[in-house]
Amino acid sequence: MDGSFEPIERAPAYMKVFRAIEEKISSGALKDGAHLPTEADLCAQFGVTRSTVREGLRLLEQAGLIVRGPAKKFFIKRPAASDIAAAASKSFALGGVTFSEVWDALATMYPEAARLAAMRLSKARIGELEKSGDALKAARDDDHEATVEGAVAFFQLIAKGLDNRVMLAMLQSLNLMIGESLRHVIARAPKAKDRILDAQRKLVEAFKARDGDVAADWMTKHIADLKRGYEVAKVDMDAAIL
Amino acid sequence: MDGSFEPIERAPAYMKVFRAIEEKISSGALKDGAHLPTEADLCAQFGVTRSTVREGLRLLEQAGLIVRGPAKKFFIKRPAASDIAAAASKSFALGGVTFSEVWDALATMYPEAARLAAMRLSKARIGELEKSGDALKAARDDDHEATVEGAVAFFQLIAKGLDNRVMLAMLQSLNLMIGESLRHVIARAPKAKDRILDAQRKLVEAFKARDGDVAADWMTKHIADLKRGYEVAKVDMDAAIL
DNA sequence: TTAATCCTATTGTCGGACAATAGCAATATG
DNA sequence: CATATTGCTATTGTCCGACAATAGGATTAA
Numbered sequence: 001m002d003g004s005f006e007p008i009e010r011a012p013a014y015m016k017v018f019r020a021i022e023e024k025i026s027s028g029a030l031k032d033g034a035h036l037p038t039e040a041d042l043c044a045q046f047g048v049t050r051s052t053v054r055e056g057l058r059l060l061e062q063a064g065l066i067v068r069g070p071a072k073k074f075f076i077k078r079p080a081a082s083d084i085a086a087a088a089s090k091s092f093a094l095g096g097v098t099f100s101e102v103w104d105a106l107a108t109m110y111p112e113a114a115r116l117a118a119m120r121l122s123k124a125r126i127g128e129l130e131k132s133g134d135a136l137k138a139a140r141d142d143d144h145e146a147t148v149e150g151a152v153a154f155f156q157l158i159a160k161g162l163d164n165r166v167m168l169a170m171l172q173s174l175n176l177m178i179g180e181s182l183r184h185v186i187a188r189a190p191k192a193k194d195r196i197l198d199a200q201r202k203l204v205e206a207f208k209a210r211d212g213d214v215a216a217d218w219m220t221k222h223i224a225d226l227k228r229g230y231e232v233a234k235v236d237m238d239a240a241i242l
Numbered sequence: 243m244d245g246s247f248e249p250i251e252r253a254p255a256y257m258k259v260f261r262a263i264e265e266k267i268s269s270g271a272l273k274d275g276a277h278l279p280t281e282a283d284l285c286a287q288f289g290v291t292r293s294t295v296r297e298g299l300r301l302l303e304q305a306g307l308i309v310r311g312p313a314k315k316f317f318i319k320r321p322a323a324s325d326i327a328a329a330a331s332k333s334f335a336l337g338g339v340t341f342s343e344v345w346d347a348l349a350t351m352y353p354e355a356a357r358l359a360a361m362r363l364s365k366a367r368i369g370e371l372e373k374s375g376d377a378l379k380a381a382r383d384d385d386h387e388a389t390v391e392g393a394v395a396f397f398q399l400i401a402k403g404l405d406n407r408v409m410l411a412m413l414q415s416l417n418l419m420i421g422e423s424l425r426h427v428i429a430r431a432p433k434a435k436d437r438i439l440d441a442q443r444k445l446v447e448a449f450k451a452r453d454g455d456v457a458a459d460w461m462t463k464h465i466a467d468l469k470r471g472y473e474v475a476k477v478d479m480d481a482a483i484l
Numbered sequence: 485t486t487a488a489t490c491c492t493a494t495t496g497t498c499g500g501a502c503a504a505t506a507g508c509a510a511t512a513t514g
Numbered sequence: 515c516a517t518a519t520t521g522c523t524a525t526t527g528t529c530c531g532a533c534a535a536t537a538g539g540a541t542t543a544a
Contacts (some may be wrong), residue, residue: 012527014300025338026484038494049529051293058256062304064333067355072495079333086532088330088411091321094268094307105408108256108354108500116350165339166347169330170412242267254496282527291498296527313506314526490541497534504527510518 002163013048017054017056018063020046025065027074036066036074081165084127085172092177099230100237107132110155113171114203114219115212117158125161126207132157136193146177147193150204151226152179162175181241182226189229259298260305262288267307267318276306278316287454323407328413334419335483341472342479344419349465352397353373355413356445357454358459359400367403368449374399375442378435386428389435394421396442424468425481432476441467 005142009021024030037045042053057074060066064083065088081180121129136150150161152175164206186192199222246431247483266272279287284295299316302308306325334344363371380391394417401413428429441464448457472479 014527022336040494050495051296051530052528054293055296055527058297059304060298062301065336071493073537079337081337084330084333084337087333088326091306091326091329092408092411094264095321095323095326100317101406101408104406105412108358108409109351109412112354117450164343164346166334166339166343166416167350169334170347170351174408256496291500292526293499294497297496313524315506457523486544488530488541488543490539492539493537495534495536498532500531501529502527502534507524508522510519510521512517514515514517 003082004234013046013052014055014059016050017042017046018059019152021056021060022065024064030076032076032078034076035069036076040072046210067071071224076183080149080170084169085176089173092173096240098240099181100236100239101173102181102241103215103223103227103230103237106174106178107220107227109157109171109174110218110223111219113158113162113167115216117161118207118215120163120208120214121161125157126204129154129157129204130198133204134201137197139193141193147196148182148186150193151182151196173232176194177241178226181235182229185230185233187233188233190232192229195225196222202237203239253472255288255294256297259284259288259290260301263298263302264305264307272318274318276318276322278318280315283314286351308448313350313356318476323411324414326398327418327457328412330415331418334415340480340482341423341477344423345451345469345472345479345481348416349462349469351413351416352400352465353458355400355404355409356382356448359403360449360452360454360457363400363403363449367399368446371396371399371421371442371449373448375439377445378442379439381435383435387425389438390421390424390428392435392440393424396438419483420468423477424471427472427475427477430475432474434471437467438464452474 019028021036026124030036036057039050039053039057043050046053057066064079064087065077067077093241112214132150132153139146139150155175155178156172159175160169162168162171183209199218203222204216204217206212206218254326258306258466263272263278272278278284278299281292281295281299284299285321288295301310303316306321306329307319313316374392374395381388381392397417397420398414401410401417405411441460444460445464446458447455448460
């Protein structure tokens with residue numbers, strides 16, 4: 001006989017609200033850009049009170065599935081690569097990952113990204129890379145903020161040019177972390193701007209020539225060089241990034 | 243003159259509650275594993291009502307910064323790599339990334355991961371890899387679930403062995419996505435198990451020999467082979483993963 | 485026609501209330 | 515004495531009702 005019972009489904013109501021709406025989003029029943037019904041409507045539909053609905057909405061909000069539109073109304077938004085990257089890098093920081101872990105990942109992934117980029121970057125994207133370099137060149141040598149932005153923008157353009165949202169999100173989360181940390185050491189790294197510009201120039205040449213090996217090679221050097229800046233600045237690579 | 247005013251800080255109270263607690267966590271004032279005060283306490287401390295506090299808690303909950311302990315009490319938890327990976331892969335799925343994007347990322351990143359693994363895997367970890375292979379070999383050939391688990395477990399062990407939480411999270415999120423999708427096609431991929439086992443064997447050999455080039459090479463083949471399974475199964479690689 | 489004003493729908497916050505539940509203490513039972 | 519049951523208490527989950535704040539649209543004034 002089987003007179004025993006299954007454990008009954010016992011999740012808080014706000015969680016069920018969250019899951020229900022999440023389901024409707026992932027199934028496409030609630031399309032990207034559509035407005036969420038008002039809280040009062042949701043109360044009626046789910047048969048719960050506004051407090052409960054609102055707790056569910058907070059979950060959706062933090063999950064990045066809904067964003068505030070005009071008039072505070074929520075509308076549906078499927079998470080973009082940049083959202084994932086931002087959330088991930090924040091979590092990494094909170095999780096206490098170290099500089100060396102980030103740089104290690106950077107050194108592992110970006111050369112291959114560069115190799116791929118050599119094959120895949122559009123002419124327009126390569127043009128953007130050159131323009132970004134020109135902008136950096138035009139900046140004053142002691143404008144460290146411009147140097148950091150120029151370095152990060154270059155990585156960013158490569159990541160975007162791969163035309164792959166998964167890799168974009170991953171590389172972008174690395175970009176966010178190195179950008180934040182570069183800012184703190186750039187002032188102490190002599191000649192950083194010149195060396196960055198040189199590497200970028202070589203990389204663009206490789207991209208133009210569609211030479212993946214050379215691109216990967218220069219990216220390796222570029223990253224090693226950036227890392228050296230950290231060592232010169234005597235940053236403890238085993239400390240957590242903030 | 244500058245008689246103009248800055249835009250005043252106007253964030254909802256529940257958001258401020260969220261940020262305040264998040265701050266205390268990231269600054270270390272609330273240590274990992276510590277219990278959060280009761281809702282009533284938080285009300286008193288922040289000077290807001292329980293509804294407001296609870297909405298803030300929902301944000302923290304979804305952000306993965308607090309988890310339910312026994313007795314429903316919350317305690318602090320810094321996000322681990324696996325949390326980040328799970329959140330990211332979920333977001334990728336909701337964002338509608340395609341099979342080919344995932345496989346593209348896989349093919350780009352894992353060979354380099356394997357190269358690194360050849361240098362970095364501990365003997366114990368390599369032993370685990372072999373044991374995982376033995377377990378897969380022992381499974382029945384038509385036990386597709388075991389095949390999928392064996393394939394994913396192998397990737398998982400390599401990712402863990404890199405001893406880098408950033409890469410672990412990234413590779414793990416890929417693992418989650420391919421695992422989920424492999425499950426749907428494995429039955430239609432003939433001889434999949436044998437070919438997987440063969441690649442795994444070659445990879446372990448390369449790891450033992452600490453030969454990064456060979457490891458990267460076999461990983462490339464292994465992944466290409468898995469991908470071919472998809473093509474044989476006539477999966478639309480441009481469709482969104484679910 | 486444009487600018488100021490009112491109106492309305494919706495969100496943000498409040499306060500209180502009570503049921504549900506987990507953990508613990510007290511009690512009963514053998 | 516050991517164990518099982520019961521009751522107690524603190525805390526969370528949910529509900530209700532209320533009101534201020536605000537954004538947008540409608541309406542009126544210029």
